[in-house]
Amino acid sequence: MHALTKTLLRCEENAVRYKSEFVKEMKACKERPRHAQMVNVPSITRLEEECRNFLYEAKNFIRDMLKAFNLLCGTGFEEASNYYRPARPAKGNQSLISFAEIDLWP
Numbered sequence: 001m002h003a004l005t006k007t008l009l010r011c012e013e014n015a016v017r018y019k020s021e022f023v024k025e026m027k028a029c030k031e032r033p034r035h036a037q038m039v040n041v042p043s044i045t046r047l048e049e050e051c052r053n054f055l056y057e058a059k060n061f062i063r064d065m066l067k068a069f070n071l072l073c074g075t076g077f078e079e080a081s082n083y084y085r086p087a088r089p090a091k092g093n094q095s096l097i098s099f100a101e102i103d104l105w106p
Contacts, residue, residue, distance in 0.1 A: 003060075003064045004064050004065060004068070007057050007060050008061060010057045011054055011057045011058055011061065014050055014053050014054040014057065018044065018047070018050050018054075021044045021045065021047075022044060025042040025043065025044060026042070028040070028042065029042045059080045060080075062083045063080045066079075066080070066082060066083065066096065069096060073099075075096075077096055077099075082095055082096055083097065
């Protein structure tokens, strides 16, 4: 459970950094003069890296959460991709969401 908390905190830090950069750029864009000769285009530095970091931490959270779920429910989910699969899963593998919908709360 300690790993889940740390991972969620890292996701939150990434989201806060993105939001503060976004707000800063929007303020700068609104404050620019109407008839300026030169214009700065709003941009968020390291946007791609921040998004990748957020998604990586979210995937780690799901993977760690599956471990806790496995202990509580006696299941064998291993990968973050086991969390959700739309439609019918390949090879008879069931997702956590469909397991919860069908087997836990019928």
